[in-house]
Amino acid sequence: QSVVTQPLSVSGTPGQRVIISCSGSSSNFGTSTLNWYQQVPGTTPKLLIYGNNQRPSGVPDRFSGSKSGTSGSLAISGLQSDDEANYYCAMWDDNLNGLLFGGGTKLTVL
């Protein structure tokens, strides 16, 4: 069973840069592009990054993504209080034959 791993939590102060990591295996990272979602508890998820490093219109360039080998990351610069949310990575997994989500990372803005 494929697993994608994220840290349970990260934190930062306003204005700081934080990085959230996401690691997997060849069945997902080997062939698939990485996507990131933001979910404020109690609300619908929002697409932040697709195709490893592409931002949908409306997502500020403070959010950036990257992928290398069997891991990837989401960087958030100029941290703001309303960035406080849960962040999930996701990508297609050949074993699952579907989108596999990481367990999520809670970002706290101190």
Added chain:
Amino acid sequence: QVRLVQSGAEVKKAGSSVRVSCKTSGYKFSNSSISWVRQAPGQGFEFMGWINGHIGNPNYVQRFQDRLTLTIDKSTNTVYMELRNLRSDDTAMYYCAKLDSKDFWTAFVDYWGPGTMVTVSS
């Protein structure tokens, strides 16, 4: 703009079935697939399956293969999700989610429905 409107919350007994609808608008239904993703309270996301809006062929991940049925109504651009033999651990928010994909490996959810809370009681 793209809209996904889901049916309302459901409370079901263990062993019964639930059917959730997802009415879509604002894009060409036949050009995309709709997936279903669930989120148990306080947990992460679990992908259940997807259905192509053109051909209407459903695809299920292994663990839901025996209990899940996805169907489409092209006349109303609506997708239906039926989950059978419900258990208490099926209690979750169920999202329909539009897939943007040229192929599987670049697929991502670009739009999410508001979610339908399904509560299963024993």
